[in-house]
């Protein structure tokens with residue numbers, strides 16, 4: 274006997290597929306997961322959900338120093354202790370500060386720049402299939418056209434050894450204070466630091482990186 278309901282079944286299958294696709298796309302667009310307070314500077318009265326966006330061009334609110342950072346999350350899969358994660362970022366911050374000669378970062382337990390080590394999140398893969406080593410993201414909150422607060426975040430996805438982690442950390446910290454990517458060979462802000470494979474790179478905060486920072490944040494040297 275022929276199944277009279279076959280067309281109906283086909284329609285229901287298509288509807289089910291559409292529903293599944295829709296829920297999937299919603300998941301991909303869902304806000305980032307949040308552990309604890311996003312940032313101490315976000316007003317409690319604000320009920321807008323911050324949408325953090327990648328800022329490869331550097332922070333839209335640069336030169337906020339010293340920028341307090343904290344290790345907010347280290348996925349177990351990294352096999353990295355919080356202390357080691359903190360030490361790597363400390364080292365990266367010191368690279369900048371030694372080169373620039375001004376205080377730029379401070380490690381604070383309630384720092385407004387949380388750093389999250391997120392292991393191998395497929396949603397963060399780039400279209401070309403390569404994977405990001407790290408990312409700086411932020412959301413700028415406006416009140417009556419003025420910036421009322423900034424939600425910042427650094428995500429670390431991949432690194433091969435602690436030296437490479439320091440490089441990725443220095444790169445993302447550079448974005449956080451306002452720097453975009455550099456085309457100067459050997460620059461810690463070089464776009465190659467976005468990629469996982471840093472084996473060819475010798476990361477350093479170069480004089481050119483400090484010059485870039487000076488042009489973005491001249492006031493930091495006005496003492």
Ligand SMILES: [Zn+2]
Pocket residue numbers: 329444448454464466467
């Ligand atoms: Zn970058």
